[in-house]
Amino acid sequence: DAGVTQSPTHLIKTRGQQVTLRCSPISGHKSVSWYQQVLGQGPQFIFQYYEKEERGRGNFPDRFSARQFPNYSSELNVNALLLGDSALYLCASSLQGRGYTFGSGTRLTVV
Amino acid sequence: GENVEQHPSTLSVQEGDSAVIKCTYSDSASNYFPWYKQELGKGPQLIIDIRSNVGEKKDQRIAVTLNKTAKHFSLHITETQPEDSAVYFCAAVPINRDDKIIFGKGTRLHILP
Numbered sequence: 001d002a003g004v005t006q007s008p009t010h011l012i013k014t015r016g017q018q019v020t021l022r023c024s025p026i027s028g029h030k031s032v033s034w035y036q037q038v039l040g041q042g043p044q045f046i047f048q049y050y051e052k053e054e055r056g057r058g059n060f061p062d063r064f065s066a067r068q069f070p071n072y073s074s075e076l077n078v079n080a081l082l083l084g085d086s087a088l089y090l091c092a093s094s095l096q097g098r099g100y101t102f103g104s105g106t107r108l109t110v111v
Numbered sequence: 112g113e114n115v116e117q118h119p120s121t122l123s124v125q126e127g128d129s130a131v132i133k134c135t136y137s138d139s140a141s142n143y144f145p146w147y148k149q150e151l152g153k154g155p156q157l158i159i160d161i162r163s164n165v166g167e168k169k170d171q172r173i174a175v176t177l178n179k180t181a182k183h184f185s186l187h188i189t190e191t192q193p194e195d196s197a198v199y200f201c202a203a204v205p206i207n208r209d210d211k212i213i214f215g216k217g218t219r220l221h222i223l224p
Contacts, residue, residue: 004154033212042200042214043155056211090154100212102147102154
């Protein structure tokens with residue numbers, strides 16, 4: 001049974017560019033959340049989507065946006081990249097908002 | 112605001128000994144406390160969790176305790192093994208905000224041979 005899959009695994013972007021990260025939840029999971037993990041820190045909550053609706057948003061600027069598709073997969077988009085956006089971006093899915101299963105993440109490097 | 116403090120940041124124990132990681136949380140509305148293990152190159156993996164109506168929970172070599180009054184919770188690993196080496200995160204989830212997991216900063220656990 002496939003877990004949470006994220007793509008790409010690694011990405012290098014230049015300051016000012018835009019990036020889209022993708023996540024496929026575990027089959028049957030309708031809730032998807034995104035987290036940012038800076039090196040040496042715990043993950044920080046960015047967004048949660050449930051049944052294609054945004055249910056929660058963390059303390060991140062409007063440059064960060066996300067959406068969830070009818071098949072419950074999700075995309076995280078970051079505009080006007082800054083050096084400080086370099087981090088591991090994690091996607092997690094759950095059935096009803098508890099017991100989240102995390103993917104292995106996308107390592108984003110902004111140069 | 113909501114915050115989870117975790118100590119120590121680094122912990123080295125001899126193989127076979129016990130390891131204890133301690134956390135405190137600030138939001139008294141938190142009612143769910145998961146613990147995650149993160150190995151290099153992987154995402155956090157849920158290893159055990161506890162709800163606020165329970166004081167202690169055990170799963171083989173791992174146990175968690177919760178003191179709601181003091182807003183403290185701890186992870187205990189007994190008979191440590193080399194594969195226990197990883198970064199461990201405690202977390203808290205506020206009631207009615209199950210969309211948001213608030214993580215501690217992590218503890219890097221080294222198991223010494």
